[in-house]
Amino acid sequence: MKQLITLSALSLLALIGSPAGAQSMDKPMAPSAASAYPVAPAPGLYDALGGQTGLRTLMNDFVNRLKADARLAEAFKDANGANLAKQLTDQICQLAGGPCVYNGPDMKEAHSNMDVTRADFNALVEVLQMSMDARGIPFARQNQLLALLAPMHRDVINVR
Numbered sequence: 001m002k003q004l005i006t007l008s009a010l011s012l013l014a015l016i017g018s019p020a021g022a023q024s025m026d027k028p029m030a031p032s033a034a035s036a037y038p039v040a041p042a043p044g045l046y047d048a049l050g051g052q053t054g055l056r057t058l059m060n061d062f063v064n065r066l067k068a069d070a071r072l073a074e075a076f077k078d079a080n081g082a083n084l085a086k087q088l089t090d091q092i093c094q095l096a097g098g099p100c101v102y103n104g105p106d107m108k109e110a111h112s113n114m115d116v117t118r119a120d121f122n123a124l125v126e127v128l129q130m131s132m133d134a135r136g137i138p139f140a141r142q143n144q145l146l147a148l149l150a151p152m153h154r155d156v157i158n159v160r
Contacts, residue, residue, distance in 0.1 A: 039095075039147070039148050039150075039151060041095060041096045041097035041144070041148060042141075042144040042147075043097075045096045045097055045141060045144050045145065045148075046093065046096040046097045046098040048137070048138070048141045048144075049092070049096055049137065049141065049145065050135070051098065052089070052093055052098060052099075052100065054135070055089045055092055055093050055096075055098070056085070056086075056089045057135065058092075058131055058132065058135050058137075059085040059086075059088040059089045059092070060081075060085045061131045061134060061135065062085070062088065062127065062128055062131040063076075063079075063081045063084050063085045063088070064081070065127045065130060065131055066124065066127055067079070067081065069123065069127050071119075071120070071123040072120070072123055072124060072127065075114070075120070087102070087104045090102040090103070090104070091104065092145070095145075095148045095149070096145065096148065106155070107152045107155035107156050108155040111155065111156050111158055112158070114158070115158065115159045116156055116157050116158050116159060117157065117159045118157055120157075121153060121156060121157050125146070128146075129142060132145075
């Protein structure tokens with residue numbers, strides 16, 4: 001079961017976009033890049049994640065943990081944490097059925113200049129799970145979110 005969760009969660013690295021994606025959004029993006037992964041959210045997931053306020057708090061914690069994690073800190077050291085957290089909040093909000101619209105880069109573009117391995121992706125998922133645990137998000141709801149993110153892993157992991 002834990003392996004299934006981790007595999008589903010692999011897509012979360014996609015959410016991170018990339019440290020580059022966490023910097024500036026000067027160039028216009030296609031509307032709603034999150035909609036490239038049309039998986040319906042579980043009913044009530046957005047509210048279970050705390051709505052926009054809860055997601056913002058979760059993503060702020062997540063970004064702080066990414067920057068502190070020994071496996072990932074180097075990749076995120078130059079990332080604009082506040083912008084990255086906002087992009088993640090918007091993307092997860094939209095995916096979870098909330099009112100937000102994610103206007104950031106699609107995941108393939110966001111990771112094209114990075115060397116992302118499956119190990120990197122798995123580490124990121126573990127960090128997200130730590131953040132969700134710290135916020136008291138029930139395990140079933142964590143799995144629902146990770147299932148929404150899972151399709152993104154194909155566009156994120158680019159080192160085989």
